[in-house]
Amino acid sequence: MNDLVLAITGASGSAYAMRLLEVLVASGRNVHLLISSAGTIVIQRELGREIDLDHFSIRQLLPNVSDEHASRVHFHPGNDFMAGIASGSFPTDGMVICPCSMGTLASVAQGLSSNLIHRAADVHLKERRKLIVVPRETPLGSIQLGNMKALADAGAVILPAMPGFYHNPQTISDLVDFVVNRICDQLGVPMELTSRWGTPE
Numbered sequence: 141m142n143d144l145v146l147a148i149t150g151a152s153g154s155a156y157a158m159r160l161l162e163v164l165v166a167s168g169r170n171v172h173l174l175i176s177s178a179g180t181i182v183i184q185r186e187l188g189r190e191i192d193l194d195h196f197s198i199r200q201l202l203p204n205v206s207d208e209h210a211s212r213v214h215f216h217p218g219n220d221f222m223a224g225i226a227s228g229s230f231p232t233d234g235m236v237i238c239p240c241s242m243g244t245l246a247s248v249a250q251g252l253s254s255n256l257i258h259r260a261a262d263v264h265l266k267e268r269r270k271l272i273v274v275p276r277e278t279p280l281g282s283i284q285l286g287n288m289k290a291l292a293d294a295g296a297v298i299l300p301a302m303p304g305f306y307h308n309p310q311t312i313s314d315l316v317d318f319v320v321n322r323i324c325d326q327l328g329v330p331m332e333l334t335s336r337w338g339t340p341e
Contacts, residue, residue: 143170144327145225145235145264147257150178153239153276153301154186155312159320160238162202165209167329172225172232173198173215174257178241193217218255225260234270234327235260239301242277242284249287249294265294272326274319276301297326307335 144164148157164171175183180191183201191200198205198213205213216223224230237244237257244257253259264271273296277284288298299322303315317333324331 142168143172143230143232145172145174145232145260147174147176147235147237147240147244147260148179148183149176149237149239149241149244149257150182151239151241151244151276152182152186153274154179154183155316156274156276156301156319157238158187158201159313159316160236160323161213162205162209163320163324163331163333164329165205165212167324167331168212169233169329170212170214172223172260173213174218174260175215176218176241176244176255176257178243182239216256218257220256221259223256226256226263228263228267232264232269234272235264236272236274236323236327237261238272238274238323239276240273242275242287245273245275245284245291246287248273248296249290265291265296268295270327271296272299272323273297274299274301274323299323299326306337 183189183191196215198210247258248261253262261271273291292298301319303318309315321331321333
């Protein structure tokens, strides 16, 4: 299988999602893309890119993407419960929610399937497939921490957007690549975007 699901929600950290999408399609993966309405607001605020969910084009997100890479992105509206990824019978190699808002995290932790993002995440948990949640929030209260523990107990990987600094980052892109590389590690997608601990820089 080469199919992965990427959901972008309304937490800060749009740059992580854009970079992850770039490297996944460049690696030959088919990406089933979901974007919440709040996610579009954050993307516009942080990256200046206008996203029209009713008339979506991958070039709204990645203006310079090649035709070959663009063909690997399959966008699904948030209310499309007829999409393959809404069912466990549709095989995938995993799902990432990046960035993951606290509202989305709570909905998935409680098993609510009010939109396709929640449903696809629920499918990955029940099918024992990889679900990676990338929260970006601070500080964290007991409710958020409890929801993260509930998801971890259910089999999800909680991978906060917490870049390291031991690779001597020089740019914001270096910090983004650190987190994206860790996500790819969890997905089993070979990627060397940054130097690793114990290896020469």
